[in-house]
Ligand code: SF4
């Protein structure tokens with residue numbers, strides 16, 4: 001889609017993308033692919049969500065330790081923001097800040113900017129691995145179940161949103177909730193609560209996931225009345 005838009009509108013001056021180390025390879029966010037498309041069209045990139053709404057600041061003690069052991073003086077946020085800022089075609093990184101302390105931290109390491117080095121990249125990979133292990137539904141996104149659902153529920157996509165939501169600290173705004181609301185507006189797909197528990201997907205799932213049960217959790221998480229579902 002981005003490729004099509006940029007092809008049809010060469011007047012576009014820049015592209016704003018959600019880029020952070022956890023979403024870089026994520027199938028839903030497609031940060032890497034979008035970055036590569038923008039670069040192919042020679043459009044500079046403005047990064048949003050470099051710390052994924054605070055998720056990449058509130059790491060587990062194990063992940064936190066990896067970063068602190070390597071550089072005790074660097075804030076956890078600085079790793080994520082420097083990761084995004086280290087990409088060649090990034091012209092700006094937007095980061096929401098709620099305290100003067102955060103402003104001072106961000107401006108200090110960006111003023112004296114040092115791109116992420118090879119050793120740091122390895123640590124980021126390890127941290128990403130730790131985050132992935134915190135995943136609630138072990139769906140591998142193989143898509144084998146997709147075509148068998150009579151209700152056209154995009155099962156792997158909904159599990160992906162749910163997994164991210166489950167290890168995101170509540171901040172009052174949920175990017176996943178927003179995505180789910182947009183998804184639910186599409187008449188051609190089913191939402192989690194549309195599941196009729198026929199079990200067709202379960203038979204096809206190589207992970208033997210209790211899909212209908214997990215979908216109940218997904219519905220509980222995202223389909224709250226204030227969201228105004230169809
Ligand atoms: S159990 Fe639910 S999700 Fe699975 S195929 Fe049937 S309707 Fe679709």
Ligand code: SF4
Pocket residue numbers: 138139140141142143144145146155156204205206207208209211
């Ligand atoms: S078949 Fe199972 S593992 Fe594969 S996408 Fe569907 S739920 Fe996920």
